[in-house]
Amino acid sequence: MKKLINKPEDVVTEELQGIAAAHPDLVKVHFNPHFIVRADAPVEGKVGIVSGGGSGHEPMHGGFVGPGMLDAACPGEVFTSPTPDQMLDATKAVNGGAGVLHIVKNYTGDVMNFEMAAELGGGEGIEVEAVVIDDDVAVQDSLYTAGRRGVGTTVLAEKICGAAAEEKRPLSEVAELCRKVNANGRSMGMALTSCIVPAAGKPTFDLGDDEMEIGIGIHGEPGRERMKLAPASEIVDRLTTPILEDLPFEEGDEVLAFVNSMGGTPLLELYVVYNDLQRLLEERGIKITRNLIGPYITSLEMAGCSITLLKLDDELTRLWDAPVKTAGLRWAA
Amino acid sequence: MSVTYDDVLRWIRTFAAEVESKKEYLTQLDAAIGDGDHGINMQRGMSAVVAKVDSQAGEHDIGALLKTVGMTLVSTVGGAGGPLYGTLFMQMGTVVSGKGELSPDDWAAALDAGVAGVEARGKAEPGDKTMIDALVPARDALRSTLGGGATFADALRESAAAAERGMQGTVPLVARKGRASYLGERSAGHQDPGATSSHLLLETAAATWGDSEKG
Numbered sequence: 001m002k003k004l005i006n007k008p009e010d011v012v013t014e015e016l017q018g019i020a021a022a023h024p025d026l027v028k029v030h031f032n033p034h035f036i037v038r039a040d041a042p043v044e045g046k047v048g049i050v051s052g053g054g055s056g057h058e059p060m061h062g063g064f065v066g067p068g069m070l071d072a073a074c075p076g077e078v079f080t081s082p083t084p085d086q087m088l089d090a091t092k093a094v095n096g097g098a099g100v101l102h103i104v105k106n107y108t109g110d111v112m113n114f115e116m117a118a119e120l121g122g123g124e125g126i127e128v129e130a131v132v133i134d135d136d137v138a139v140q141d142s143l144y145t146a147g148r149r150g151v152g153t154t155v156l157a158e159k160i161c162g163a164a165a166e167e168k169r170p171l172s173e174v175a176e177l178c179r180k181v182n183a184n185g186r187s188m189g190m191a192l193t194s195c196i197v198p199a200a201g202k203p204t205f206d207l208g209d210d211e212m213e214i215g216i217g218i219h220g221e222p223g224r225e226r227m228k229l230a231p232a233s234e235i236v237d238r239l240t241t242p243i244l245e246d247l248p249f250e251e252g253d254e255v256l257a258f259v260n261s262m263g264g265t266p267l268l269e270l271y272v273v274y275n276d277l278q279r280l281l282e283e284r285g286i287k288i289t290r291n292l293i294g295p296y297i298t299s300l301e302m303a304g305c306s307i308t309l310l311k312l313d314d315e316l317t318r319l320w321d322a323p324v325k326t327a328g329l330r331w332a333a
Numbered sequence: 334m335s336v337t338y339d340d341v342l343r344w345i346r347t348f349a350a351e352v353e354s355k356k357e358y359l360t361q362l363d364a365a366i367g368d369g370d371h372g373i374n375m376q377r378g379m380s381a382v383v384a385k386v387d388s389q390a391g392e393h394d395i396g397a398l399l400k401t402v403g404m405t406l407v408s409t410v411g412g413a414g415g416p417l418y419g420t421l422f423m424q425m426g427t428v429v430s431g432k433g434e435l436s437p438d439d440w441a442a443a444l445d446a447g448v449a450g451v452e453a454r455g456k457a458e459p460g461d462k463t464m465i466d467a468l469v470p471a472r473d474a475l476r477s478t479l480g481g482g483a484t485f486a487d488a489l490r491e492s493a494a495a496a497e498r499g500m501q502g503t504v505p506l507v508a509r510k511g512r513a514s515y516l517g518e519r520s521a522g523h524q525d526p527g528a529t530s531s532h533l534l535l536e537t538a539a540a541t542w543g544d545s546e547k548g
Contacts, residue, residue, distance in 0.1 A: 079368045079370055083415055109414075149515065200360060221368045
């Protein structure tokens with residue numbers, strides 16, 4: 001395994017120390033339990049937004065802590081859900097008296113740990129609402145699965161809800177907005193390679209030189225289907241068609257198109273993918289009015305991409321455009 | 334016949350040692366149908382548990398000990414394993430709170446409560462390809478063999494054997510819970526890592542408490 005690390009067991013701690021040293025203007029890092037919190041938290045009268053998940057998806061979530069996005073992020077071990085004490089302390093740290101929103105990705109571990117945090121926090125007197133993101137169309141949402149995974153739409157929800165919270169909107173509205181984003185976003189991902197968890201030392205699964213994995217999540221786990229590698233235009237079709245059919249997106253819809261690198265795929269390839277995506281959407285009469293292209297919700301060094309489409313309206317567009325100042329996403333008015 | 338506080342401590346330490354030695358195996362099972370961290374997570378959790386309980390070696394309350402194990406697992410394991418194993422131990426601890434010794438019935442009651450806690454937390458049912466597939470048969474076997482008048486040692490062995498059969502029974506199942514469920518049919522043909530570690534837990538109990546034939 002070739003990684004830029006010291007000892008595998010120290011990876012998360014050293015990463016957090018690096019973040020604390022690099023961005024003192026934006027965040028403070030709390031250790032034991034670990035969480036990254038906005039430097040100016042708690043912000044009085046503003047809904048606090050907390051998310052979290054395993055490490056290894058950077059910049060999500062820690063890279064999204066700052067004005068206009070998250071108030072705190074709880075990092076677990078690599079690809080492992082954080083523990084309730086992290087969420088509990090983060091919630092207390094961001095409580096500005098207007099309640100706290102937990103944005104939870106729909107993974108069994110994430111959901112249970114956030115639930116336990118809510119149970120433990122019951123006696124703390126802080127109003128907490130939790131919204132689960134489950135936008136991945138690769139998994140059949142049925143009684144016979146753990147439900148759809150929370151993937152790319154999570155990033156969009158964190159940005160949009162972050163903007164709404166900055167406007168001092170009440171908790172119930174910010175939570176409703178989160179549900180609205182989740183209801184209007186759909187994603188699907190694919191991998192060209194697996195990834196290596198530092199503690200494991202070898203790839204989580206093996207893909208042949210001429211193979212790709214369709215319908216992956218973000219934890220290096222195998223996907224739904226393995227097939228022979230195809231050109232980007234065909235991959236875009238395989239990812240986008242189920243997305244379009246699922247919502248469904250219709251002719252005349254305006255969308256935010258989010259082309260995400262799983263970590264190991266370069267921008268050069270993402271723009272090839274985006275080119276094929278915008279052509280496909282144009283053929284279907286769907287208008288891309290906003291886009292996000294780059295590594296935002298990653299799986300260590302996995303090569304591959306995910307596509308997320310979010311159906312936009314005036315409110316979502318305005319909140320997406322609102323200023324944000326975090327390590328991972330930054331723009332002015 | 335009863336299990337003393339020290340016997341419970343021995344069980345916990347032995348389980349931790351077993352998890353350490355089978356860490357690679359558990360990780361391998363989890364890589365096939367999950368994200369390859371079950372072994373690492375359980376080892377991290379049980380190391381923290383051993384360090385914590387070492388400081389409670391002279392105590393007497395088995396319930397408090399089990400609750401400490403549970404809370405330590407919740408705060409160190411993460412993932413799905415943390416809440417599930419944490420709940421298992423915390424619920425067991427609640428039911429035998431204050432006890433310095435466990436009778437066979439106490440252990441059966443503890444396992445009942447622990448398994449019920451896991452079912453409530455994870456909402457899995459037998460057949461979903463999870464730790465429940467090992468725990469439920471183990472709980473049922475313990476109850477029925479004790480009810481049939483067996484010795485505690487025999488009942489523990491039957492319980493562990495039932496867990497083993499349940500664990501092996503997960504191989505052909507299509508996962509309906511957890512990360513493995515995203516794979517659909519591809520999850521079939523692999524043994525569930527959670528059922529494997531649960532079997533290990535019960536096998537260790539049988540080996541630790543049943544070795545001296547206390548009747």
